[in-house]
Amino acid sequence: xxxxxxxxxxxxxAAVALVxxxxxxxxDDEGGTTTDKTANGxxxxxxxxxxxxxVPANTSETGGGDILDFLWTGLINYPPGGxxxxxxxxxxxxxxxxxxxxxxxKKGVKFHDGTEVKxxxxxxxxxxxxxxxxxxxxxxxxxxxxxxxDVHTDDPDGEGPKKAPKPAKDxxxxxxxxxxxxxxxxxxxxxxxFPVKLGYSAFFPMPDSFxxxxxxxxxxxxxxNGPVKFVSWTDNVEIKLTRFxxxxxxxxxxxxxxxxxxxxxxxxxxxxxxxxxxxFQQQIPVSALAGEKWKADLGDRALEVPIPVxxxxxxxxxxxxxxxxxxxxxxxxxxxxxxxxxxxxxNTRKPSTSxxxxxxxxxxxxVCSVCKYDPTEAKTLLAKAGGFSGELLMxxxxxxxxxxxxxxxxxxxxxxxNIRARAVxxxxxxxxxxxxxxxxxxxxxxxxxxxxxPISENWLGPLYVKGASSNDSLFxxxxxNRLYAEGRDSTSLDAxxxxxxxxxxIVDAEVPSIPIVxxxxxxxxxxxxxxxxxxxxxxxxxxxxxxx
Amino acid sequence: MGRYVLxxxxxxxxxxxxxxxxIYWLVWSVPGDPFAxxxxxxxxxxxxxxxxxxxxxxxxxxxxxxxxxxSHLLRGDFGTTFGGREISDIIVQAYPNxxxxxxxxxxxxxxxxxxxxxxxxxxxxxFVDNLxxxxxxxxxxIPVFVAGxxxxxxxxxxxxxxxxxVSNPPAFSELILPGFVLASGSMAYVARLTRTSIAENxxxxxxxTAIAKGLPQRRVVGVHLLRNSLIPVVTFLGTDLGALxxxxxxxxxxxxxxxxxREVFRAIVTKEGAxxxxxxxxxxxxxxxxxxxxxxLYAALDPRIRYE
Numbered sequence: 001x002x003x004x005x006x007x008x009x010x011x012x013x014a015a016v017a018l019v020x021x022x023x024x025x026x027x028d029d030e031g032g033t034t035t036d037k038t039a040n041g042x043x044x045x046x047x048x049x050x051x052x053x054x055v056p057a058n059t060s061e062t063g064g065g066d067i068l069d070f071l072w073t074g075l076i077n078y079p080p081g082g083x084x085x086x087x088x089x090x091x092x093x094x095x096x097x098x099x100x101x102x103x104x105x106k107k108g109v110k111f112h113d114g115t116e117v118k119x120x121x122x123x124x125x126x127x128x129x130x131x132x133x134x135x136x137x138x139x140x141x142x143x144x145x146x147x148x149x150d151v152h153t154d155d156p157d158g159e160g161p162k163k164a165p166k167p168a169k170d171x172x173x174x175x176x177x178x179x180x181x182x183x184x185x186x187x188x189x190x191x192x193x194f195p196v197k198l199g200y201s202a203f204f205p206m207p208d209s210f211x212x213x214x215x216x217x218x219x220x221x222x223x224x225n226g227p228v229k230f231v232s233w234t235d236n237v238e239i240k241l242t243r244f245x246x247x248x249x250x251x252x253x254x255x256x257x258x259x260x261x262x263x264x265x266x267x268x269x270x271x272x273x274x275x276x277x278x279x280f281q282q283q284i285p286v287s288a289l290a291g292e293k294w295k296a297d298l299g300d301r302a303l304e305v306p307i308p309v310x311x312x313x314x315x316x317x318x319x320x321x322x323x324x325x326x327x328x329x330x331x332x333x334x335x336x337x338x339x340x341x342x343x344x345x346x347n348t349r350k351p352s353t354s355x356x357x358x359x360x361x362x363x364x365x366x367v368c369s370v371c372k373y374d375p376t377e378a379k380t381l382l383a384k385a386g387g388f389s390g391e392l393l394m395x396x397x398x399x400x401x402x403x404x405x406x407x408x409x410x411x412x413x414x415x416x417x418n419i420r421a422r423a424v425x426x427x428x429x430x431x432x433x434x435x436x437x438x439x440x441x442x443x444x445x446x447x448x449x450x451x452x453x454p455i456s457e458n459w460l461g462p463l464y465v466k467g468a469s470s471n472d473s474l475f476x477x478x479x480x481n482r483l484y485a486e487g488r489d490s491t492s493l494d495a496x497x498x499x500x501x502x503x504x505x506i507v508d509a510e511v512p513s514i515p516i517v518x519x520x521x522x523x524x525x526x527x528x529x530x531x532x533x534x535x536x537x538x539x540x541x542x543x544x545x546x547x548x
Numbered sequence: 549m550g551r552y553v554l555x556x557x558x559x560x561x562x563x564x565x566x567x568x569x570x571i572y573w574l575v576w577s578v579p580g581d582p583f584a585x586x587x588x589x590x591x592x593x594x595x596x597x598x599x600x601x602x603x604x605x606x607x608x609x610x611x612x613x614x615x616x617x618x619s620h621l622l623r624g625d626f627g628t629t630f631g632g633r634e635i636s637d638i639i640v641q642a643y644p645n646x647x648x649x650x651x652x653x654x655x656x657x658x659x660x661x662x663x664x665x666x667x668x669x670x671x672x673x674x675f676v677d678n679l680x681x682x683x684x685x686x687x688x689x690i691p692v693f694v695a696g697x698x699x700x701x702x703x704x705x706x707x708x709x710x711x712x713x714v715s716n717p718p719a720f721s722e723l724i725l726p727g728f729v730l731a732s733g734s735m736a737y738v739a740r741l742t743r744t745s746i747a748e749n750x751x752x753x754x755x756x757t758a759i760a761k762g763l764p765q766r767r768v769v770g771v772h773l774l775r776n777s778l779i780p781v782v783t784f785l786g787t788d789l790g791a792l793x794x795x796x797x798x799x800x801x802x803x804x805x806x807x808x809x810r811e812v813f814r815a816i817v818t819k820e821g822a823x824x825x826x827x828x829x830x831x832x833x834x835x836x837x838x839x840x841x842x843x844x845l846y847a848a849l850d851p852r853i854r855y856e
Contacts, residue, residue, distance in 0.1 A: 052631045058596075135599030137592060154594045164598060216632040235633060235641065236806045237716045267697070268804035271712030274705045399817075428817060434581045 041547040042257035043279040043529060045540055046269040049236050049262045053219025056204040057129030057136040066539045067239055067260060068201045071112075071224035073249055075103065075122075075198040078454050078536045084361055085199055085454065088249055089117060089225070091181070093198070098190040098491045103198075104182050110246050111207040112229035119183035123175045125206035127151065131170050134215070138202035140469070146174030146188045190489035192496035196455045227253045228542060236262055251543040258542060274298070276526045280540050284522040286401050289348050294522060303523040304348075307538040308357040308451035310459075311349070313394065313409065314513035316441040317473045326385035328511040331392075331444075332370040333378035334416035335409050341517055344405045348522055352515035355504050356451075356459035362493070363456040365501035368515050369508050375416045382417050391420040393443025397432040398425030402446055409516065436472050447472060447513060454536055455493075456500050460484065464507050475512035479503070549847075552855040556840050560833070565618075567832045568825050572614050575821040582606070582630070582819035600630060604822070617822055621829075627822040629815070635826040638811050643830060645717060646800070646807035650792040652720060652727030657735040658785060665742020665781075670769065672747060680743075684736035696729045696802040713804035726803040730796055734788050741784055745777040752776075775849050782849065786842035790835040 050064030056072065059065050075090040087093070091104040109117040128134055130142035132152040142148055150169040174186035187194060197203065207223050222230050227247045231240040239260040243253050261278065263269040266285040272278040274297055284302075288294040295302050315322040322328065337351035352371050356363035382388065394410050396402040406423035414421040424443065426432040436445060449470070451458045462468045465484045466476045480503045487499030521538040533544035583592045583600065600606070605613050620627055626635035664684075668677040703725055704712030714722040749755060750773065758772045797809030808827050815823035846853045 132595035135596045137596045139593050139595055164594060263804055264810045265801040268713050268802060271700050271704055275708060275712050277711060
């Protein structure tokens with residue numbers, strides 16, 4: 001998943017350029033009809049400075065990720081508002097055994113440098129990303145493919161002095177080019193949900209020029225295959241994009257130019273939005289959400305969209321204190337989610353009722369039975385568990401706005417169960433994650449999850465299966481592991497989803513972590529644009545934008 | 549005079565090495581692993597961590613790292629950030645903006661602060677004096693971010709007189725509002741400092757002599773009184789330039805100015821020692837040179853001070 005760090009990015013409007021393109025809120029009378037205006041139109045949206053050069057395989061934060069999603073089109077697209085993925089560059093993705101997939105791609109899809117997207121562009125890109133000598137952050141996304149172990153070695157002593165051995169090969173045996181428009185992917189084990197993953201940025205195709213240039217240099221002027229192409233990038237100021245006129249797929253953009261202003265503070269972006277100097281702000285700052293102020297400020301320019309994000313509070317199951325499931329249930333039932341959602345979040349978050357975010361495909365059965373406030377039941381379960389001695393510590397990272405809701409949750413637990421509970425802030429996300437990854441937590445801790453791809457599995461596999469990448473609680477339940485494996489080995493998505501639903505029932509009984517709230521995003525648009533929609537993760541859907 | 553300046557310049561060298569070593573060491577004393585949390589709620593792949601570690605000598609002991617860094621720096625190579633940006637680029641892009649902002653702020657606080665200080669120093673106890681006293685106390689009491697947001701909202705959003713955020717690179721006219729915000733605290737100090745200094749020197753012998761000689765009031769105040777009274781004020785303004793540059797993080801954030809404040813902040817959080825040191829080195833130089841300039845100004849202001 002990508003981590004959002006909207007804390008450090010700056011920009012400044014090139015006011016001159018804006019006036020020249022008719023932005024800036026003045027009267028612009030260029031273009032007669034709306035369509036003309038749109039076809040030559042330019043918009044400005046907010047963003048953050050990408051942490052690394054724009055290479056899909058090496059970008060794992062939203063600042064760069066959002067730009068990559070504009071510049072590229074993957075094999076499949078995820079429709080706005082969840083729902084089943086649709087084919088994009090892919091003509092078809094077929095399998096008979098859920099282990100070998102034959103992927104056919106559409107003809108005539110072009111990169112921005114004019115070369116055609118062919119099957120080798122996918123295969124080479126994936127091999128590059130997985131090859132550990134290249135040190136790409138997203139390399140682990142290819143671990144399902146046969147031959148991954150030959151190209152990706154791990155450091156034997158973590159961060160110690162020993163070096164990881166050089167991989168035996170630089171190409172995965174599971175990838176094979178059949179012809180220019182067909183390639184096959186053989187996985188090391190069956191995996192029914194593999195095709196759903198293919199819309200993620202790590203799987204984007206790369207043009208031939210990428211493999212002959214230094215990635216960092218190339219990433220300063222990326223060449224994708226999406227509806228808009230790259231124009232320029234002034235660090236910390238702006239990234240300019242423009243319509244790619246040879247784009248052949250459905251999600252063409254109607255406007256011409258897009259400027260992504262890289263802000264340092266979301267409050268600065270909000271001031272620009274209010275003054276109509278910014279056409280889209282993805283997330284209104286917290287300060288403006290208080291008391292629905294943003295709705296008063298923006299009126300009908302305010303948008304509210306659900307995004308596939310939930311906030312959890314997880315248990316360190318390796319700590320003896322937390323090994324009783326009844327105690328964990330008691331704590332969950334002692335949290336008044338309704339109150340947290342309304343009083344702390346002003347209804348910008350909804351109380352969680354499911355283990356997956358609302359709208360996730362196949363997640364109807366992911367109901368969370370302990371996601372309610374039931375003081376009586378909580379007390380009964382606590383007594384059954386033999387009480388709780390000592391102080392219940394609840395850790396969060398203090399560099400984002402989590403303090404209030406954590407303190408509210410702690411207070412709710414303390415008063416309901418009559419035990420001592422305290423929210424503890426860890427100064428930075430980095431230190432916080434370091435402690436969690438070292439499995440040294442002696443109290444509960446905040447865990448946010450944003451879906452990587454829209455399917456119920458993504459709310460189970462990475463979080464509660466033994467050895468999974470984000471199973472920070474070290475939850476290990478033989479039945480969950482077995483059911484998950486059966487689901488993974490199914491040949492159809494429907495059959496797989498049924499198994500995942502069974503597995504989540506066990507998770508629901510064991511409560512390794514507690515869903516608290518699901519997140520909605522508050523965005524705003526200027527009065528210059530109309531029809532603005534957001535994609536499934538809440539960033540702007542450029543193809544929807546028209547000028548008024 | 550020339551020998552004095554040369555001596556002062558030579559003193560910069562040990563100070564320079566001392567500060568850089570100290571900063572380098574401080575950055576690495578901040579707890580946390582530079583790669584924790586970089587890849588979201590998942591640990592970063594080992595291969596990624598490893599290639600970064602090799603690139604930046606992160607597994608060597610600190611003195612070795614510092615030595616590598618310095619040997620590059622003395623050849624004019626500031627190194628790159630973890631994200632692969634040239635640190636010298638950051639400095640070239642961001643420093644002029646911060647310097648511009650600090651200059652505008654210095655100008656505003658100098659003009660307003662001095663004017664208010666002289667007027668109140670000459671007319672103590674009057675209505676104006678009390679008004680300035682109250683308003684300067686008020687300015688000192690208001691945190692920068694409150695003043696910044698308030699003025700941005702009023703001038704930028706509510707009345708639409710200026711753009712809420714500045715363009716890049718910012719024009720001087722755009723920097724008046726942020727400059728005022730940044731200067732507001734210091735402005736009050738300058739006014740109080742000038743007032744006290746003027747009041748003190750008004751009773752001195754040379755002022756009495758000047759009045760006795762029958763010089764006009766303008767000359768007495770403008771030449772005889774003000775020149776001597778400016779010494780503490782100039783000292784404050786000189787060191788304040790450095791403070792304004794280093795302390796503009798909040799103001800830069802509010803008005804979205806592409807300056808060094810945010811870069812330093814980001815680099816400290818992500819533990820990029822090289823970036824922090826690179827930026828602070830230049831800041832240290834600004835401080836040292838301003839100090840030198842202030843010392844030389846003393847001689848120009850007060851004929852009794854001589855540098856041999």
